[in-house]
Amino acid sequence: MKPLQDIRILAIEQYGAGPFGSVHLADLGADVIKIEEPHSGGDVGRYVPPYQQEQDSLFFEVFNRNKSSIDLDLAAPAGRRVFEDLVRVSDVVYSNLRGDVPAKIRITYDDLKHLNPRIVCCSLSGFGMTGPRRAEPGYDYVLQALTGWMDITGEPDGPPTKSGLSLVDYSGGLVAAISVLAAVHAARRDGIGSDCDVSLFDTAMAMLTYPAIWNLNGDFHPRRTRHSAHPSLVPFQAFPAADGWFVVACPKEKFWANLAVAIGRPDLATDPRYATFEARRTHAEELLAVLEGIFATRTVHEWLTELRAAAVPCGPVNTVAAALADSHTAAREMIVETDHPRFGRIRQVRSPVRVGGTTPEYRRAPARHESADRVLHGLLGYDAATVEELDRSGAFGRPRTAQP
Structure with a gap:
């Protein structure tokens, strides 16, 4: 069996x-059943350009592979009936709605425990289910600004800068997944489910980590650093070579000693101004000027060859295309393929989560309502007449001319 094959998740997500x-x-x-709102066209990710046609997009593919889909109008009594029947045979109700919405649409643990005492109700929202901002929509960009990330990202003389990736969104998703697994474990142990109130705000604040503790317990005020330098360790930043950029990191004293030898300046390692972490931090400006002058004399490839031979942590500043084509990417089997009726053979990055030696199987993301037959007939055991009546009653949105 796959690690989570015995877990079923109802995902009210987009x-x-x-x-x-x-x-x-x-x-x-895990059997993840996406419940898509029929009147608004389902998950908005289906319509994200540039690689998008009708209700399919490559954006949607990367977030929704290996899932199922069913249209369900939770506001309609017939749709609510189907949802409640699904709660009875599921482990988790998972949503990413505004913090005030789960209670409004009755998908909290208190709302559902009479149907299934072991149900786990995980809400991933922008600001959580409590607090003054709970009713505000939360998006990655807004959270990066609000929680201080943008203030410490970018060049010192440049504007506040967002990360090139939606790291608050992605980190929040991973925190929600961890919460789900912990809550399901507890529910199976104790026989009682729970709410998981996860927010992007909490996630972004928690990821402030050491700058936060330095600020809360001292006079440290995080600031943007030149060439993406570490706030206290020197050298630990990007450097320009003769033909591009690369990163050098010396988070241990041995790496600094190795670096000094590799660049032909062993004297720097013993110079009292640069011999320790604190000394290099104090004299960072003059030391970095020396290093930049040296690194500018050779190519990125030449320096990486020297530094890797000296066991100094380093790497090129790759483009996304170069990172995807890296030999280590291939060796780690990070690119997987799925077949799609519209886009053909799709290549995408796989999950980094690895459990045991089994390679996960990957199938394309579902079309809207594609899994209705499996869910309604196979899982819930509805007969054709019941499904037809649910359809006429608006359970799946507007009545359909053909029902599975």
């Missing part, structure tokens, strides 16, 4: 953060 958390659970074998 776009990035929520689907990013549940896709890793789906990759591990």
